[in-house]
Amino acid sequence: MKKSFFLLQLLAFLMVVLGAFAQTVTGVVMSEDGPLPGATIIIKGTTQGTTSDFNGNFSINADADAVLEVSFVGFVSQDIAVNNQNNLTVTLASDNALDEVLVTTGYGTQSKPDITGAVSTIEAKDLTAVPASTFSQQMQGRASGISIVSDATPGGEATVRIRGFGTTGNNNPLYVIDGVPSQSQGNLNPQDIESLQILKDASAGSIYGSRAGNGVIIITTKKGKVGEPRINYSTYYGWQTAAEDVDALNARDLGEYLYLADYYAGKTPSHGQYGFSGTPENPQISIPNYVFPSGANSVDESLYSLTPDNIYAITRSADTNWWELLKRDNAPMYQHSIDASAATEKSQYAFNATFFSQDAVVNYQGYQRASICLNSSTKTLGDRLEIGENFTLSLDNRKGGYQNDGEQNAVSGAYKHHPLLPNYDIAGNFAGSRGLNLRNNYNPYASQFRNQDDRVRRSRAFGNIYAQLTFAEDFKFKTSFGGNLQNQRSLDIGRPQPEYVEGNFINGQTSSHNWEYEWTWTNTLSWKKVINDVHDISAYLGVEAIQGYGEYFGAGRQRFPFETTNIIRP
Numbered sequence: 001m002k003k004s005f006f007l008l009q010l011l012a013f014l015m016v017v018l019g020a021f022a023q024t025v026t027g028v029v030m031s032e033d034g035p036l037p038g039a040t041i042i043i044k045g046t047t048q049g050t051t052s053d054f055n056g057n058f059s060i061n062a063d064a065d066a067v068l069e070v071s072f073v074g075f076v077s078q079d080i081a082v083n084n085q086n087n088l089t090v091t092l093a094s095d096n097a098l099d100e101v102l103v104t105t106g107y108g109t110q111s112k113p114d115i116t117g118a119v120s121t122i123e124a125k126d127l128t129a130v131p132a133s134t135f136s137q138q139m140q141g142r143a144s145g146i147s148i149v150s151d152a153t154p155g156g157e158a159t160v161r162i163r164g165f166g167t168t169g170n171n172n173p174l175y176v177i178d179g180v181p182s183q184s185q186g187n188l189n190p191q192d193i194e195s196l197q198i199l200k201d202a203s204a205g206s207i208y209g210s211r212a213g214n215g216v217i218i219i220t221t222k223k224g225k226v227g228e229p230r231i232n233y234s235t236y237y238g239w240q241t242a243a244e245d246v247d248a249l250n251a252r253d254l255g256e257y258l259y260l261a262d263y264y265a266g267k268t269p270s271h272g273q274y275g276f277s278g279t280p281e282n283p284q285i286s287i288p289n290y291v292f293p294s295g296a297n298s299v300d301e302s303l304y305s306l307t308p309d310n311i312y313a314i315t316r317s318a319d320t321n322w323w324e325l326l327k328r329d330n331a332p333m334y335q336h337s338i339d340a341s342a343a344t345e346k347s348q349y350a351f352n353a354t355f356f357s358q359d360a361v362v363n364y365q366g367y368q369r370a371s372i373c374l375n376s377s378t379k380t381l382g383d384r385l386e387i388g389e390n391f392t393l394s395l396d397n398r399k400g401g402y403q404n405d406g407e408q409n410a411v412s413g414a415y416k417h418h419p420l421l422p423n424y425d426i427a428g429n430f431a432g433s434r435g436l437n438l439r440n441n442y443n444p445y446a447s448q449f450r451n452q453d454d455r456v457r458r459s460r461a462f463g464n465i466y467a468q469l470t471f472a473e474d475f476k477f478k479t480s481f482g483g484n485l486q487n488q489r490s491l492d493i494g495r496p497q498p499e500y501v502e503g504n505f506i507n508g509q510t511s512s513h514n515w516e517y518e519w520t521w522t523n524t525l526s527w528k529k530v531i532n533d534v535h536d537i538s539a540y541l542g543v544e545a546i547q548g549y550g551e552y553f554g555a556g557r558q559r560f561p562f563e564t565t566n567i568i569r570p
Contacts (some may be wrong), residue, residue: 020473020558023063027088028056029070032105036092039072040320044079066496085485110529118200120144124193124222124238127411131333133358133367135190136160145200149437154333154367155398157185162200163217174208178375178390179464180482180520181211181546187396187458189371191337191354193362194222221390223375224341239330240359246411251419255285271295273317273420291317291420294436314459316421323414325423325445331359347378362410363445364452366399384470391463401451401492413444425499432499440501450495459487464520474529487515494558497521508558516550 029039035056042049042068043060047462052058058272064084071077074090081087096423120143127138136158140148140193147161165171175182208216255274260283262269262276273295280282290296292315305312323438341350350372359366377388401407408416418438421446425431430446435438464482471477494508524542531537 001288005207005443012061018059023061023084023086024059025062025068025082025086025088026057027057027090029054029058029072030056030089030091031072032091033074033504036072036192037074039070042069042071042380044069109271115324118145119145120197120198120200122198124195127190127196131236131335132190133356133369134158135193136185137187138190143198144236146198153400153402154360154365155187155396157403160185162198162217166214169385172537173217173405174211175217175219176208177219177392177462178221179466179480179522180206180236180484182460182462182484182518184486185187186369187218187369187394187460188392189352189354189356189369189373190394191335192221192371192373194220196220207387208239221232221373221392222339222341222350222376223351223377224343224350226343226345226348229342230340232335234339235334235336237334238330240333240358240361241329242329245327246414248321248323249413249419250321251287251317251319255287256283257541258286259283266391269463274439287420288317291315291386291438292425292435300568306423306425306427306429306498311434313425313427313429313432313434313499315425315435316422320417320419320422322417322419322444323411326362326410326414326448328359328361328363329481332360333358346373346380346383349376350374355381360400362448364448365398365402365410367398369396371393371395377545381522386468387466389463389465393459393461395459398456399454401448401454408442408444409449410444413447413537416441417444430497430499432497432503433501434499438501442497442500446497446499450497453491453493455491457489457490461485476526476528478522478524478526481519482495482522483517483519485515485517487513490515495563506558507560507563508556509560510554512552514550516548518548520544521545 006094027041029036029041029052029537037052037054037056039056039057040049041051041056041060044063049062050060050369060068061080062082064082066082068080068082068088069077069256070080070094075094075354078090078092080088080090080549095210120141122142126142127135130138130140131403132138134154134157136148137150137456139146139160140150140158143164145157149157149159149161151158160173161171162173172183175185177188179517198213199218199221200214210386255271255276257281258274259269259276259281263280273291274285275295276289277284288295288297290299292313299314304313304318334532335354337352337354339350339352342348344528352371352372354369356369356371357367371394373392375388375390377386379386380430416439418441421433421438421443422431423443430443430449432443433441433445462482462484464480466478466480467477468476479526490510490512492510494506496505496507496509497503498505522542522544524540526540528536528538
């Protein structure tokens with residue numbers, strides 16, 4: 001009896017305790033415009049929660065010392081302490097973060113909600129999250145409606161298409177870098193970019209006229225941030241390997257394929273190199289010991305000759321995987337960058353110096369770039385006059401023979417060149433395709449090796465100086481003079497290729513020089529007025545002058561009496 005009485009006392013005590021710490025909390029979630037249906041109410045630190053109904057009302061069981069997290073998309077979340085309250089009224093404030101985002105559109109800026117055209121914005125942190133030699137490669141997958149096709153070479157410019165193809169001619173977008181228009185991606189350092197806006201439709205890019213027919217990409221370089229002077233050093237080192245290998249037939253499988261192709265075409269299977277016998281169900285493929293002389297099993301190797309008067313390059317048969325010869329696993333890529341910046345309410349500056357290096361995933365190709373960027377501005381006359389400049393200088397060097405769009409580039413040569421051919425003949429010279437039925441492709445490894453001294457060197461300086469005067473409170477006059485100067489020197493050294501079926505002993509060198517400039521002088525008068533914190537009215541009036549000029553010169557020579565690279569190279 002005493003034991004039962006004790007249990008009843010304990011149960012009553014637990015009910016009192018639970019009653020003291022657990023309670024039903026009701027309330028309503030409001031905004032400045034009325035109730036918020038569908039708001040989320042969660043007990044902080046738990047997964048227990050509920051949502052408000054159509055009238056913003058909610059009910060939830062919570063401890064007296066619990067904290068409720070109240071949130072709704074587009075509003076600032078709040079933490080509300082219960083504190084033994086049974087009824088709560090929670091008012092959420094609108095989240096105006098979107099209003100604070102300014103987007104550069106044409107010759108001015110707008111807050112993001114005010115934009116009616118199709119505009120996408122990519123921030124610097126999203127670009128630099130992908131190590132790449134050009135910003136166009138980093139744009140891949142970062143914005144809708146944009147097609148990026150990388151040429152997969154170090155320093156190569158990707159093909160950028162905004163909402164498809166608009167013409168059978170030039171489909172490249174217009175690039176505007178710190179207010180300076182350009183038709184080229186050039187060799188801009190991605191590390192210098194603060195933000196990137198893409199104007200995708202006619203209404204968004206109309207201010208640039210016919211130049212914006214393929215869309216506009218507006219690039220703003222980094223500026224100093226208010227605070228103490230900062231100096232940062234950053235670096236990374238990485239490796240690259242081809243995502244997929246070239247899947248080509250080996251020598252025996254190719255022979256079987258050729259046998260079956262002849263058989264099912266109604267022909268007697270035959271080949272200048274292979275020996276065929278057997279049946280389609282059990283084909284017998286014999287591989288000769290030599291592919292030059294064609295299909296020979298024995299040859300007098302003392303007859304070997306590789307002279308202009310007598311080309312008799314004896315070559316043994318092989319089973320060559322050309323992609324394995326050409327590719328470079330763990331190709332290095334690294335970057336060193338130094339940044340210095342500072343800003344006050346009156347002035348700011350930002351400086352960056354970067355060195356970037358990348359080797360290709362195929363042998364004998366690479367890219368290096370060095371660049372500096374300096375931006376600064378200052379305000380005077382009671383902050384009514386702002387004067388500033390943006391300047392970028394970059395130098396880069398592409399090494400090796402790329403020819404990605406060529407008939408016999410490194411990748412296509414890896415599956416076109418016959419697997420029966422070795423890389424070297426019996427004398428250690430590069431082997432070629434002079435035997436029967438070996439196709440007329442260059443030795444792809446020999447081509448890459450011989451082109452390793454080819455160079456494309458570019459230098460580019462661009463930027464602008466500007467002044468902006470604010471007067472009569474609502475008016476701003478801005479004048480900006482910008483320039484873009486590009487210089488390119490190319491060198492192509494031609495080496496003898498006597499092993500090629502159409503080859504010869506002729507060497508040569510072709511050099512070209514291309515330089516161009518463009519200057520832009522822009523003057524704009526803008527007016528902006530906000531009435532009663534509701535109506536936002538703005539107008540622009542401007543005039544712009546542009547002039548460009550370019551020159552190209554190329555020359556070549558053949559049959560040098562020597563092979564010394566340092567003499568052939570200018």
